[in-house]
Every structure is written in structure tokens, then in C-alpha cells.
């Protein structure tokens with residue numbers, strides 16, 4: 453019980469998007485943000501670390517490359533820039549967060565053009581959890597996340613998880629354990645989660661991510677993955693031929709089907 457719940461709590465808490473404002477967009481990619489930083493430049497990626505343990509830089513570079521390939525196969529090209537600070541406080545500063553409290557419980561986050569790893573949260577993740585998180589955050593970089601609020605939060609977060617979990621082979625009811633428990637108890641969410649449902653400390657934060665992930669899976673399974681990609685920046689009526697109410701109803705049926 454404690455293993456999947458603990459893993460999900462860390463996953464859910466870390467998947468928020470912070471600091472993707474205009475300031476972050478304008479910031480240059482730091483070649484060496486700290487004195488003595490180690491920079492690993494691959495053909496398609498850059499990983500910068502501050503006093504990282506031996507092997508961690510190479511490990512992160514390999515994950516960034518796997519994430520890049522997974523994203524290229526579904527969405528399109530992205531060039532990963534991943535920063536691994538020495539402390540969570542450094543990470544919060546690099547991410548432009550308001551303070552370490554704003555990033556509590558997270559393992560990585562995305563700015564407009566890079567992924568910043570939070571060392572303590574990242575260290576608590578499983579191997580597959582690390583891949584999911586790096587991929588999730590890199591998807592935000594590739595897609596422009598909510599594009600200033602023009603893309604619904606459920607679609608931005610759900611699509612990042614859709615790509616993040618693609619090919620991991622993880623069981624749906626395990627990944628969406630919290631939501632599955634509610635559905636099995638006969639409680640279905642009324643509507644797709646909104647921005648407030650993804651706020652740090654929201655009471656059903658884990659469920660919000662699970663709802664968003666399964667909304668994207670529903671679209672991909674019923675209409676095809678290309679339709680899901682087109683929905684990003686489009687609208688359900690034009691892309692899927694569904695009203696918002698029909699999309700919600702189809703998604704709720706899908707939740708009952710895959711989680712009950």
C-alpha cells in the first residue's frame with residue numbers, strides 16, 4: 453500500500469508547472485550557472501549539474517535522450533536542456549519559483565525552455581518514475597505547456613503524462629490508484645479538472661493528474677493519437693466533432709470502463 457501511494461504522491465506533487473512566464477522564456481540557457489558546474493553536451497541535449505554524484509550526469513543524459521525520442525515519436529522535435537542543481541533551494545531559484553516552499557514535494561519542473569531537477573524529490577523516485585517525470589516536464593517544454601492559458605490545464609498536464617507513461621507498461625489502476633479507488637466506490641468526477649485542481653496542496657491533486665491523463669488516453673484510443681496532438685491548440689468541436697458535454701460524458705464512461 454505505502455509503495456504505490458508514496459510514489460504517486462511524489463509524482464503528483466512534482467508534476468506542476470512553475471516559472472514558465474515571459475521572464476523564463478527570455479532567459480538564456482546557462483552554460484554554467486554555478487562555478488565548477490559540470491556540463492555534458494550530447495548531440496541533441498545538454499545536461500548541467502552542480503556537484504552531482506558520479507554517474508548521475510550520464511544517467512540524466514540517458515533519460516533526457518529517451519524522453520527526447522519518445523516525444524519526437526508522438527509530438528515532434530525538442531532539444532532537452534536539463535539542470536541538476538545541488539540543492540532544492542538552488543532549483544527553486546533556477547526555476548524562478550517564489551521560494552523553496554513553492555516547489556515542495558516536486559522532483560522536477562519545467563520552465564519555458566528547460567527542465568530543472570529538484571534533487572531530493574528526484575532521489576525518492578523509482579527508475580521508471582524518473583523517466584516519466586523527465587519526459588513529462590520535457591513535454592511541457594516541447595509544447596509550450598498551456599501557452600499562456602490558451603490550452604486547458606487538463607490537456608497540458610494530461611498530454612505530458614500521456615507521453616510520459618507511453619510505453620512504460622505500467623498498469624492503469626496502479627498509476628491512477630487514487631482515482632480508481634473513488635470510481636470503484638461509485639464516485640465519478642463530474643467534469644474535467646480545472647486549473648485550481650492542479651494547484652499545489654489541492655485536496656485531489658493526484659486524482660486531477662489521473663483524470664487528465666485518462667482524458668488524453670480516451671481521446672487517443674477513440675480518435676487516434678494524431679487527433680490528440682491536433683486537439684492541443686485546437687478545440688474538441690473542430691478536431692473531434694464533440695461538444696464539451698459529449699467529450700466529458702465519453703471520458704466519464706471511459707473512466708468507469710478502465711478503472712472500475
Ligand SMILES: [Zn+2]
Nearest residue numbers: 467468469612
Ligand atoms: Zn506538468
